[in-house]
Amino acid sequence: MKLVLPWLRELVDLDAPVEEIAETLDMRGFEVASIEETMEGVAVIDVEITANRPDCLSVMGLAREVATAYNAPLGHLGPLAAPPLETVALRHVDSDQVGVALEDPALCPRYAAAIADVEIGPSPSWLAGRLHAAGLRPINNVVDVTNYVMLEVGHPMHAFDVNRLAGPELRIHTAGFGRQHRSGDYRGIRTLDGEMRRLADDVLVIADAGRPVAIAGVMGGADSEVSARTRTIAIESACFEPTSIRRSSRSLGLQTEASYRFERGADISAPVLALERACALLERIGAGRARGTVIDRYPSAAVPRRVVLREHRIRELLGAPVPSQEVTRVLEGLGFSIRSVGIRDRPAGQSEQWEIEIPTARMDVTREADLIEEVGRHHGYDRLPSSFPALKAVAPSPDPRIERARLLGRVMTGAGFSEATTFGFIEKDAALLFTDESELVAILNPLSEKFAVMRPSLLPGLIDSVAHNWRRGRKDVRLFEIGSRFVMSDAELRTIAFAWSGLAVPEHWSGSPRAVDFFDARGMVERIAQALGLAADRLSLGAGDRPFLVPGRSAAVRYGDGAQNADVELGIVGQLTPAIAERRGLPSAEPVYVGEIDIDRIAAFEARRGGIRVEPLPRYPSVVRDLSVVIDGTLPAAAVRGTIRAVAPPTLVAVREFARYQGKGIPEGSVSLSFRLTFQSRERTLTDVEVQEAFDLLVARLTEAHGARLR
Amino acid sequence: MHQPSMQQFMSDPAAINRLRAQFLAELAATSGEPALRGLRDRYLGRKSGAITALLKSVAAAPPDVRPTLGRLANELKGQIETALAERLATVEAPRHPADAVDVTLPGRDFPLGHRHPLTLLRERIEEIFTRMGYQGLEGPECEDDYHNYEALNMPPHHPARDMQDTLYLASPFNERYAVPGTGRRDAYAANLLRTHTSGMQIRYMETHAPPVRIIVPGRVYRRDNLDLTHTPMFTQIEGLVVDEGVTLADLKGTMAAFLGELFETDAKVRFRPSFFPYTEPSAEVLLGCIFCKGSGCGICKKTGWLEVAGSGMVHPALFERVGYDPERYTGFAFGMGVERIAIVKYGVDDIRMFYENDLRFLEQFGQ
Structure with a gap:
């Protein structure tokens, strides 16, 4: 404004x-x-x-x-009925040169119209100048007067050329009503801006004898537009139901000064006054002469709303008392009528009560809190003291989601990963590389193709960020993100994802650098699991086909729940396929390793961890034996480890692969795998003999189960 | 080298002087660290050192001469110690073992990553409110119309919905939101991306009785094109306090304390009346511009004030909807955009930098 x-x-x-x-x-x-x-x-x-x-x-x-x-006088202060404005008194009549039929009082609670004889020409410069300064384009004296009054008292109006109406009547109903109940063409209307517009059933229109001549509260029609030849006008000054105007404006994609005001709500008391002001202005600038009558269709007159305001409630909401005189001064200044209805005794002292009548222009004021805001903002928030709400209980600990994200954030930066923030929505093509179409959560009204679906994975965003850095010459990139991903068959899932390209061991004068490989990425997954309190020996990686990962260099990450036999899948880790890397702007020859773990699924186990109880430190020495076996090259280490675990006595406390060798001395297609076995008892020192017995048993069982040969 | 004899200076100051002369002659003739250490052992050694023997013989001397002899012997001991220490200090030879390293070469790189500025700022804000007794919570990003709009006094076709152009989902999405502290999950069909975190006001009050004191960070989405100053996704932090006797003055004090901590400033905080459908009264929180100190600059658009948050007293209709007694309870709520604060705090001139994840940008922030 x-x-x-x-x-x-x-x-x-x-x-x-x-x-x-x-x-x-x-x-x-x-x-x-x-x-x-x-x-x-x-x-x-x-x-x-x-x-x-x-x-x-x-x-x-x-x-x-x-x-x-x-605290200055506003001419005659008070409701619109008595502003210090020049007006022409209009006499109410039931019919005039143009009849008014209000067929839809629900969507149009009031419709007033006055007839005037005019001579069209330009407005005087003072009036045109004001419109200009206010940001409106002067058109001609009649249209300018309606706009002037709209800016002055806030009520939009519209002028019809009476001689261009098909029949001397204005009917107010929806386009659908017209199509159903009237003869004529109610399919569309050419509006003032020259556009032909189709009308939906629920669009309220003003119609003459056979067609719409205006879209109510939005824009007039070109056919009845005031032009240089216009001699007689009907000035419309009405009130329309806000949501109806908003729907029309939306469905037509047309927002005007009038619709902007009507959809926020127009003053039901204003139409006739606005007409009286417009007629006075027409005469004042010599544009014409009003007939002196008004048709005012106003079937159910609005009853002013009354709200009780209690003095103590002002203090309770604002935190400081406002003197009674100040309360009444502010409210009366703003056009509210006040009646004191008594003083009540309250524990904190006496409290005055008022009954406040709300002017119809103030549709926003419906309850006591609204009145307190009026008092507060004019009394001045600067005058309020600053205090603190009393704390009566200890705050519960934060959402575990927040704490987990904090912990993981620090673990990841400790491992050299920087944190990324990528968009929650991505382009559909990118999403389809990571999941099926049926899993996509699509956006109905996306801004562009780039933001069309909710991300089913954090990886597309991270990979694009890796590519962004590559294009700027950064090849060693470690990025992670913690956020939500969205899959239709599941829900919103809190997830951590990482992407790693370039070197795992950076260049150093003391030795050679090394590029990232699968076991670096797997190590990160293990680190994340450890940080969240998962037991390392229950974490397993195994086959998990994902079309975006290189087979043989990728795996699904599972966690065994101990209690149940079923493993729960937590996520994936592996090398991104070169084809996808290339599509997202990365060189296909450079491996990019990625991992993605659903934190919410981990949380289910985490909750069962309970508090920490310290285990006493072992009092007896441990015995370490190394075991090297030659096995088939395709046999997973996990199978051998599993056999060892199954056969070994409980005194075997740790198994760790420490060497893997293929080549000279090992038959083609076989591999030598070395395990470090640690035996320890909590009760006594183990003897060489019993350790050797356990060891021999292991070897025998490995030979039996896997054809292993001791090396 | 002969051992100095103990017998010859028993009970004899002259013998002590001879011993001194002998030591000084030997010291003059000695060079190199090992030889000096040997000399020290011969005179000061605990078992067979000449001075050690001298002091023992003094202890055995007749009482009449014992004090004098004792003083002289101790003087000599001190003299020998000082002289030896001085010589040793000057002859300390540079040691250079075969396995020496060039310590000026760079160390092995254990790279540290960097947190995202939005996370750092978010955590900082959470931490300040945690100290004021707030519980940090997170809510779902996909919401239903009721929690995002209707329950917040924005029925369909309410003009305030214009302020936050909504992104809708093409088909309903089954959300399962774990309600904090209850072990319950709220299942519902989401139809839009939340346009603000204020929906959590309703979700929380629906499931918890007063008093309430929560802070809710999270991502929100609006149908804005990405450019220098706009983004279709940003981070918001919502705060809600409900109890008996909570006032607008409490909100003012809370905002002033928070902003003072966050920006490390004692700049003034001011409320400009505003409109949010779910608060009444409503106020925009203004902080005296920390750059120009209120005189007007480019960052505060010459106003002297920075808009940092929207806030107000919880609208009584919200209380009625969640079953709180609006006569008994009052409350305040506030919401702020983390990006907007980050732009001011870190001097970022293009909001898109937050989402590009350029390492040259990220590496300017800490852990």
């Missing part, structure tokens, strides 16, 4: 400088975007009007705020 300062000064007698007025508005809730000056040197304050204050989309509304702030 561009507030033209001389216009404001016309309504409030005030000497204050423009900067001060702007600051005053700003601190009453009307954020000032800028103060400008037109080429003619007129000051204009650009004010942002919040959605709850359509009454302040007018000079009059803002004048009332300024007058209250300065």
Whole structure:
């Protein structure tokens, strides 16, 4: 809303400088975007009007705020019925040269119209200048007068050329009603901007004898537009139901000064007054003469709302008392009528109560809290003290999701990974590389193809970020992200993902660098699992086909729940296929390793961990034996380890692969695998003999089960 | 080298002087660290050192001469110690064993990664509120219309929905939201991406009785094109306090304390009345510009004030909806955009940098 300062000064007698007025508005809730000056040197304050204050989309509304702030007279203060504006009194009649049939009082609670004889021409420069300063384009004297009144008192109006109406009547109903109940063409309308617009059933229109002549509250029709030849006009001043106007405006993709105001709510008391003001202006600028009558269809007159305001409640909400005189001064200044209904005794002292009548223009005020806001913002929030809410209980610990993310964030940075933030939605093509179409959570109204589906995995975003860094010459990239992924058959899943390209061992003068490989990525998965408190020996990696990972260099990560036999899949780890890497802008020759683990699934195990109980340190020495066996090259180490675990006595406390060898001395297709076995008892020192017996048994069993040969 | 004889200076100051002369002559004739250490052992050694023997003989001397002899002997001991220490200090030869390293070469690289600035800031904000007794919580990113809009006084076609253009889901998505501290999961069909974290006000109050004191960080989505200053996804932090006797003055004090901590400033905090459908009264939280100290600069758009949060007293209709008594309880809520604060705090001039994950950008932040 561009507030033209001389216009404001016309309504409030005030000497204050423009900067001060702007600051005053700003601190009453009307954020000032800028103060400008037109080429003619007129000051204009650009004010942002919040959605709850359509009454302040007018000079009059803002004048009332300024007058209250300065405690200055607003001509005759009070409701719109008595502003200090020149008006022409109109006599109510039931019919006139043009009839009005209000067929849909639910969508149009009030419709008023007045007839005037006019002579079309340009507006005088003072009027055109004001419109210009306020950001509207002057068109002709009649249209300008309706716009002027809209800016002044906040009520939009529309003028029809009476001679261009097909039949002397205005009917208010929906386009659908017209199609059903009337003869004529109600399919569409050519609007003032020249566009042909199709009308949905629920769009409210103004129609003449056989067709729509305006989209109610949005825009008039070209066929009945005021033109240079117009001699007689019907000025419409109505109230429309806000959600209906909003729906029309949305469905037609058409927002106008009128629809903007009507969808926020127009004052039901304003239509006739706005007409009276418009007629006075027409005469004042010599544009025409009103007939002096008005048709006012207003089937159920609005009953003013009354709300009780309690003095103590002001203190309870704001945190400081506001003197009674100040309460009444502010509310009366803003146009509320006040009646004191008594003083109540309360434990904290006496509290006055008022019954407040709400002006119809203030549709936003419906309850006591709304009135307290009015009092508070004019009394000034700067005057409130600063305090703290009393703390009566210890805060519970934070959401475990927050704590887990913090922990993992530090574990990952400790391992050289930097944290990425990527978008929650990605392009469909990228998503389809990671999941099936049926799993995609699609967005109905995406901004662009780039943001079309919710990410089914954090990897597409991370891979694009790796590519971003590659293009800028960074080849050693370690990135991770913690966030949600979305799959249709499951839910929103909290996940950690990482991507690793380039070197695992950086260049150093002491030795050779080494590129990242599968076991670096697997190590990161193990580190994440360890940080979240999973038992290392229950974590298993095995086959898990994912089309975006290289077979043979990737795995599904599972965790055995101990209690149940079934392993739960936590995620995946492995090398991204070169084809996908290339599609996302990475060189196909450079391996990129990725991992993704669902933290929420881990949390299910974590909860069963319980508190820590320290185990006493072992008192007896351990015995270490190395075991090297030659086995078939395709046999997974986990199978051998599993056999060892199954056969060994409970004194075997650790098994660890420490060497793997193929080549000279080992038959083609076989591999030598070395395990370090640690035996230890909590009760006594183990003898060489019993360890040797256990060892021999292991070897025998490995030979039997896997054809292993001791090396 | 002969051993100095103990017998010859028993009970004899002259003998002590001879011993001194003998030591000084030997010291002058000795060079190199090992030889000096040998000399020290011969005179000061605990078992057979000449001075050790001298002191023993003094102890055995007749009482009349014992004090004098004792003083002289101790003087000599001190003199020998000092002289030896001085010589040893000057002859300390540089040691250079065969396995020496060039310590000026760089160490092995154990690279440290960097946290994302938005996370660092988020955690900092959470930490400040945790100290004020708030519980940190997270909510679901896919919401239903009721929690994102209707329960917050924004029925369908409410103009306030314009302020946050919504991204809708093409088909309903089954969310399962684990309600903190209850072990329960809320299953519901989500139809939009939350446009703010305020839906958690409702979700939390629906499942918990007052008093309430929570802080909810999370990602939110709006239908905004990505450019220098806009983004379709950003991070928001929501706060909610409900109890008996909570006032707007409490909100003001809380905001002032929080902003003072976050920006390490004593700049003024101010409320500008505003409008949010779910708070009444509502206020925009303004912080005196920390760059120009209020005189007006590019960052505060010449106003002297930075807009840092939206806030207000919880609308009584929300309390009615979740079953709280609005006569008994009052509360305040606030919400802020982390990106916006990060832009101010870190001097980032392009919001897109937060989502590009350029290592040259990330590496400017800590762990």
